[in-house]
Amino acid sequence: MRISRFIYTALVPAFMAVAFSFTMKGQNADAVISRINAKAATIKTIEADFTQEKDLSILNDKMVSKGKMYYDKGMLRWEYTSPYSYLFIMNGEKVLLQSSTSTTTGDVASNRIYRMIARIMVDTITGKSLDGGGDFSVKMETSSKGNVAVLTPLKREIKSMFKEVRLHFDESDYVSKIELVEGTGDKTVISLSGVKYNAPVSASLFEVK
Template structure:
């Protein structure tokens, strides 16, 4: 479940926007404006809270962590609570550290990981928002925020989730990502303390 939540987050990365208010731009032009913002990101840091809800079992679990990005394609998704777990994407490999137990996966040798790599790249350069062949994207204005609703066309993706809902504040920064599965189950990732283009220690990206 963690790796799928990770995928969804990087879909949302392509949706950071410029500092115009949503009320002053057309929703149809959002994709182009968001792409421009991400092209300027040399580095990115943020904190998140992830909640997984399984309605049938009346189960709700919460995890906390941090996200790091270094241009052009080095990414680290790190859980800190309730126990350490991290995924580092670097040089076509995924380095996994499960509370000290380390492993490595070659993204080019596995279709799932290869697709994951394509999703990450498309998110960071904004091309994913224009990928009409694989996704439907709809923007909706709310009272104090805007939602981007992504529906997968690809069957393998559609089997995992029905839709992804991204929520943005008035200054167009990402507030949350909700993965809606079939039925009432969902995963909600809420973000805070975004820092763009600030130095990140090289040791953060060491396997």
């Protein structure tokens, strides 16, 4: 009897965890994607803190960076504050890359790569990347922890850097975590916290001089 109780209490939850972690197909996946797309369409602004953990497998370690991001109607400000200073701004017309030692600006209109990267960053942060924009193929997974969109790059430039992007959604269908998986298996995980949606964001945050 004792063994039976062990089997029940130990194995049943394990079985349930496996049974309820699966790839959604067909109508279920479409319904979840539609719901997420609908939520993404309501997002006009985002303000959030982020923590980025990058696997450094050769050093058996991780590099942890922190910063703050702002999004407003297609404009993005992504700023690392610790342990290094680095600022990226894309305001629809101009791009700014600023480190502690240098500043680079460029025109979005004249640079296809800038446009693509800015679009992908914005679409993954908001969840709009699920709407079939041609950058990724999308597969939905669900588990007890929530829905995960597994994005496989279609474009060569992104494929060369990542084999997969995993977007984790919270119970409100907002993006809570982004996993960037390299071909070697090393990951960069970006977690959002203190997220404010549709709060006023100052236009000065996106100025590129």
